[in-house]
Amino acid sequence: KAGLAVTGAALAGTAQAVPPPPWMTRPGAPLSNYGQPSPHERAVIRWIAANADAPGNGISWTPLERLEGIVTPSGLHFERHHNGVPQIDPAVHRLAVHGRVGKALSFGIDDLLRYPMTSRLCFIECGGNSNAGWHQEPMQAPAGNIHGLASCSEWTGVPLATVLAECGLQPNAQWLIAEGADAAAMNVSIPLDKALDDALLALYQNGERLRPENGYPLRLVLPGWEGVTNVKWLHRLQLADQPAMARNETAKYTELLPSGQARQFSFVMEAKSLITRPSAGQALPGPGLHPISGLAWSGRGAIRRVEVSTDGGKTWQDAALDSPVLPKCFTRFRLSWRWDGSPAILKSRATDETGYVQPERQILVAERGRHGYFHYNAIVSWAVAADGSVSHVHA
Amino acid sequence: KAGLAVTGAALAGTAQAVPPPPWMTRPGAPLSNYGQPSPHERAVIRWIAANADAPGNGISWTPLERLEGIVTPSGLHFERHHNGVPQIDPAVHRLAVHGRVGKALSFGIDDLLRYPMTSRLCFIECGGNSNAGWHQEPMQAPAGNIHGLASCSEWTGVPLATVLAECGLQPNAQWLIAEGADAAAMNVSIPLDKALDDALLALYQNGERLRPENGYPLRLVLPGWEGVTNVKWLHRLQLADQPAMARNETAKYTELLPSGQARQFSFVMEAKSLITRPSAGQALPGPGLHPISGLAWSGRGAIRRVEVSTDGGKTWQDAALDSPVLPKCFTRFRLSWRWDGSPAILKSRATDETGYVQPERQILVAERGRHGYFHYNAIVSWAVAADGSVSHVHA
């Protein structure tokens, strides 16, 4: 204890020489009704790529390489809109359920808020995420601008099965055509088995009501299924004996194979992972210990294992998985890496609970060709140069 | 299929009579770099109670009764500031570790960002949360304005143990005095065992960097321990052989007992639960099926069980717990209740993994008296009147 006292008192005179920072000498800002990020973080945004003639037609990416953990803040959840974000009045909006049902019914948002709900953390990934992976040249862009059409939230809503049971199903009701109330009347066809399994009529995202760009006031959430099937601004569910063969399940969101045939109704987002740190465009300041951190997910269930290679795939080590590891949810993996300063290639490889292993790029490309556009889930490779700079490679 | 066709075609003429809503006939809003809640949800805010002479001295409550799931959106995380929110430049801010250490060291935020991290979902609850419960009269206010000094986020940061190991500890380093860089230089004393157990130097909250009002750029997170110990704007850690006996661990955040003695260094937030829906100020539109939904948490570990009573505590039923059920984390419980329209009293009772059972109010008050102010965790009772209106009662 003497030590402390001597240090403290003996040097008190010189202490005045280093004044406290201004934020310790003036009262801070008032409390606020709804908080916002620090102005120092204003570079952490969704990067927008929209149609110049139609600013509501485009995408914006979650900046995965600047985020941590598994929850995506709602303000940074990726966007894909076909004709903008509708500004819906929830008092007017209704959900119609009709077609091959016992009784066609319509529900107000206030009605649905009185139904039993459930919450779950799960990812939503656009079928077109990572499509730069099909290019011959590895795209040099931040990880989020390549793979950031994927985000993870806690969604709360009414099980779709509850509402379908209320309407009653005709024996040949095998498909559900879900339609949004946006200016694209975005619609897709969903097999009844998924609708009755874990589909949610989501009303809340990360605790609060849905954000407008994520479907306010009502979104269909199909855990693990490609983004386009998670219909936003949901206003109509039509039971049918066949799919609608809508534009977004024929002309788009189908994967052209080298044979000229195209895969249709692919639905499930297969297991995938990527290292978010370090990743393309970042720089290691020098040799030494560096944390490797990344995300893994699978539309088929829980991630069982993530392996990391720092030698371009020659050897692999198991990464640690942060708790919780939930089905159809982002899983954060971590590994401490001691970099010796020589060039290295970093990869991660996810295995899900079904035993499915994320493929190497050349395997995926050999199987699917380079014009499938959707459902790219190959292993991602980042090259660390001797100067510490990190770039995207196909290795 | 004939049915559908007839319905669709035969009535097409009249269909024009009901035009689509305006948001289906005009392009929607453009994509955005950082999203915000719908303007229709502008009533969902933190309710502020601040010192009229000092707008940064006060609290703001998370509106628990308007939220769902377990994640609190960062913009609605409760606030408790002693002298406002400092506007800290992260390039200048440093963490000093000194006192009974092998080597006193200082860390920049950029340094800490290069350390191995871990993420976890956990609640933070102010020691003064629910203090209206000590009042003789049950306060008539929304659940969040009584119990909303508790929020739950995914925090990511560097284990404090990693940084302490780097400094080295002298044998008599038994306490850690943590200090914030705000205008209150808010400080508390923390026993070393907790610091080495699960304490985090948190840099991220719900995926993105901390919000200013939650400690940007650095917060000490002590899972399960009372809010004041989770020091925000952390800039100094002083190892010592004794606690500082700071104002906020003597004059405040101690619980005066009927004996005139006061409990000190109570730290752990004991198991607690409340029904958020229906809750005081809400109204059931009529008899029938109503979902009961609420939150439970414990500073000692995971919630093992939540029971709900709809008859004032005479009989209890087990509520369902939404996944995930994580230690020291909000847990969402649910029960469907068929209300017959007669007056009813709703209660919830949490049991944690240690077997600790949330006490009835009269037990807690008998033990602690009515002037402890802090650590109120008794069972909450909501009375449903015959007209469906819900009020707060002590029952």
Place this chain on the structure above:
Amino acid sequence: APEGPRLGQPLEAAAISALDITVFPDGTGLPPGQGTAVEGKAVYDAKCAACHGPNGSGGSAEELAGGRNPLTSAEPDKTIGTYWPYASTVFDFIRRAMPLDAPRSLGNDEVYAVTAYLLHANGIIGEHDRLDAATLPKIRMPNAAGFVWVYPERQPR
């Protein structure tokens, strides 16, 4: 699934009809009305060409015709003529979503006509072929057999 409070309100046939804009490949959902490519050219030039270019290609928006590269080539064209499996989808999509700056502004005859125009521009029908609820579902698209079901068990028989 948990039981709900059963708050759904009955939907009348008229309300359903107003809402229901799905057109299935077999023609289910097609409204009364008709049009030809010749009539559709006027609609297209006035309301579509600004974005999609003259004759369906060369605009800022998706290419709607003129695709020449086969699906097995190095730069395959995925246009209505080369890729789309059903004519119903063209009608359905235009009616629900186009023109982008004024969706739902076309009358049924205009949708039939501009659909006919695009099918003609893709070499699928003649310029005077009349498109209506009876003829449209009979059109066989060039790439009708071009799709394989990833989950064949879900394919209706």
Place this chain on the structure above:
Amino acid sequence: APEGPRLGQPLEAAAISALDITVFPDGTGLPPGQGTAVEGKAVYDAKCAACHGPNGSGGSAEELAGGRNPLTSAEPDKTIGTYWPYASTVFDFIRRAMPLDAPRSLGNDEVYAVTAYLLHANGIIGEHDRLDAATLPKIRMPNAAGFVWVYPERQPR
């Protein structure tokens, strides 16, 4: 705990001293300087009374003196005189956080003086008693024995 990259930079004694404002009950951390209640009244009236009221009570901010109701009464007063266990805390808190509108603006002599003023206002020391690093830790507060440790195993012996 996982190993870190060891990026900590050594902190010099002078830097620590500038940062370290903790005052422990045993006086560790008290700076040079001194003051009496008589001197402190001037500081208090000029810089504190606006919020805390004349003589430490009746203002918009916390009551600092004048507490009469014992801790076992129906409306107990938790003031410096009735509740606070250590005099060091008064000095420490005022130096770090007060006055609320200008924290860290007082010199050490001012902090000693206004601390003496508040201790005197609570009947703990005389108005001419000199407060400094030697005398302050010797003050025994009325409620020094008023606290029980919830986790006695953590109490330093």
